[in-house]
Amino acid sequence: MSLKYGVLGLLKGEPLHGYEVKSRFEAMLGGTWEVNIGQIYTTLQRLERDGLVRPAGPRGDRGKLLYELSPQGQKALDQWLGEPDSGPQQLHEDIYVKLLLATRVANGDLQGMLARQKRTYLQRLRDLNRLEERARRDGRLDLARLVRGALLHAEADLKWMDELSSERFGAEGARTE
Amino acid sequence: MSLKYGVLGLLKGEPLHGYEVKSRFEAMLGGTWEVNIGQIYTTLQRLERDGLVRPAGPRGDRGKLLYELSPQGQKALDQWLGEPDSGPQQLHEDIYVKLLLATRVANGDLQGMLARQKRTYLQRLRDLNRLEERARRDGRLDLARLVRGALLHAEADLKWMDELSSERFGAEGARTE
DNA sequence: CAGCCGATACATACTCGGCATACATACTGA
DNA sequence: TCAGTATGTATGCCGAGTATGTATCGGCTG
Known part of the structure; x- marks a missing residue:
């Protein structure tokens, strides 16, 4: 579901590039969630488009691009963490x-x-x-x-x-x- | 989630057009699930594309198009009903x-x-x-x-x-x- | 009764986000 | 050199929402 906030949460504290977001995320979930790599990048792009993350410096090593949390991203993350999860409500299953x-x-x-x-x-x-x-x-x-x-x-x-x-x-x- | 089989199931027995599929579906769920109308039509188109439903006769009244279950659709529905639901497995929530x-x-x-x-x-x-x-x-x-x-x-x-x-x-x- | 008006029946088109596959390329270790 | 891994892009399907358009019907009002 919401990779979006997972990514934001991982970016809190230290900038990461896409591939590393993927490995951290999977490690966090203890291997129970193999994330699709393409999805990570599109998520990062959308987050950048919406101003929640931004590149931290120019591209490095082999095209690696570090992203960091923007202040708005920080705020969005805190808000998400602060509100209760509504879950897959109702009988939509x-x-x-x-x-x-x-x-x-x-x-x-x-x-x-x-x-x-x-x-x-x-x-x-x-x-x-x-x-x-x-x-x-x-x-x-x-x-x-x-x-x-x-x-x-x-x-x-x-x-x-x-x-x-x-x-x-x-x-x-x-x-x- | 899977409107697809819901639609197939409703079509079993009697042909329906899109709008009526919507109302039957919502009635079946007792008003706990307001389906998006656009979704019904795209679902029907995809089902037709995949040969699971087909138009039952030419367009009628005011462009109304009745759909009926094809034999393959019948089979697909029975198979789906026959296999257990795997649910949103793992910790992907x-x-x-x-x-x-x-x-x-x-x-x-x-x-x-x-x-x-x-x-x-x-x-x-x-x-x-x-x-x-x-x-x-x-x-x-x-x-x-x-x-x-x-x-x-x-x-x-x-x-x-x-x-x-x-x-x-x-x-x-x-x-x- | 004519005519208009709002609701509802019915359908299409467009957009966006989630998610998967496939592809490309560089590095690294056996 | 070959397999694997690190790293990224492109593309497409599906779920889901919004917007729009037309026809019909059941009134209400003048």
Whole structure:
């Protein structure tokens, strides 16, 4: 999502060039997020266009161009950090649409779908647990905290699936016309 | 997110034109998702380009163009419904980046940030509860099920914030260089 | 009733940001 | 010299929003 502020945050403190922004960002996320390199550069260009970052000096070594935070960039970053994250609000996610369509279209195999979904979440739980363990082993407590959040989400999803699959489904409420 | 399959699913059974796809979609989501009209048409064009839908007859009334599902579209829809949703996997969300940056940049006001975030989630809980109640009153049990999922997520987020704010934070593990 | 007016049904075009692929080039170490 | 990595640019798709345009319909007013 918002590479934009990630980049701003990394630039706070020391100027970096594009490629290094990429590696710092990925390191910060503990390897859980491989950023596309092209995206970094377009993001930097847009940030420059909007006056939030600026080149710190002329191009160096092999075309390397250091960027630094402008005062406005500083301000924008602080503001973003200061306001709460609204998250992907509401029901704008694939799983919701899939559930709705499954009840009205594939009424037959809804239980199967729930079971598959459940298996998916279980797998995620396992992955996240391994990730958390690794983060702690590496002394990356900050990362472990993030993973903890993701774990809670996966557990919530699992619980949801359990609730759903213990309901008896009918076509109730699935009509819209 | 994936309007694409939402559109396919709505087209299953009866041909519709763009504007009506929009209203059906929004009705299906119980008014929690106002779709952009332009997006519907571009989505339909792309689906036609990819052979998943096709015009059902010539343009009618006032330029109205009915679309219907092609056999391939049918197949694509069934496949999508059959596979589990992978969800926004990993830690690619704003809140994670924000937390990381907050610990390493704004170490001072992390507790404040957590508190604000908690308030945001509480508000969401209230909103979702109202929404669920309304859905049940309207006999939209399918919708209520979705809202239940969103509620569980919000609760998980809240729990996460509680865990975090009862930790004592240091700069441990926040270094990457 | 004529005529106008605002709402809504219906569609297109344009723009921007996110994200991915592909490509180019220089350096560096085996 | 060959593989890999550091570093950057160009290009294109898709999601999503804004703006615009036309036809119809249900009024309200003179």
